[in-house]
Amino acid sequence: MNDSIAVGFQAYTSDRSEEFGAIRAVSPDGRELTVYVENNGDFTIPATAVVKVAFGKVTFDCKKLEKKLRQAIGHAHDAETE
Numbered sequence: 001m002n003d004s005i006a007v008g009f010q011a012y013t014s015d016r017s018e019e020f021g022a023i024r025a026v027s028p029d030g031r032e033l034t035v036y037v038e039n040n041g042d043f044t045i046p047a048t049a050v051v052k053v054a055f056g057k058v059t060f061d062c063k064k065l066e067k068k069l070r071q072a073i074g075h076a077h078d079a080e081t082e
Contacts, residue, residue, distance in 0.1 A: 004053050011035050013062040013073060014051055020076040023058060033058070040072035 005026055010019040024042055025034040033045050049064035062070060 005033065005047075005050070005058055006056075009053075009056050009058050011037075012057055012059045013065070014059055015062045016073075018077065019057075020073045037069070037072045038076040040076065043069045043072065045069065 005023060007023055007025060009023045011021045011023060012019050021035050021037040023033055024036050027033070031047050033047060033050075034042050035045055036042050045060060045065065049060045050058060051061045052059040062073075065073070
């Protein structure tokens with residue numbers, strides 16, 4: 001599944017309908033993804049957290065993401081509400 005993930009794909013979590021960022025890089029072995037989280041910077045996410053890839057979107061299982069990343073995702077759109 002990971003070989004179909006490309007730089008620029010939008011990133012989502014399985015429990016939200018709004019994107020939180022975009023794929024910046026895929027490791028050469030395909031085991032890790034670098035994802036830019038809006039207003040928070042880059043995070044490395046294991047490919048095992050991916051639950052779906054379709055139509056330029058990568059969906060991650062929120063339960064498989066580290067706490068710091070989940071918190072960043074929760075604040076990804078804060079600048080839009082200010």
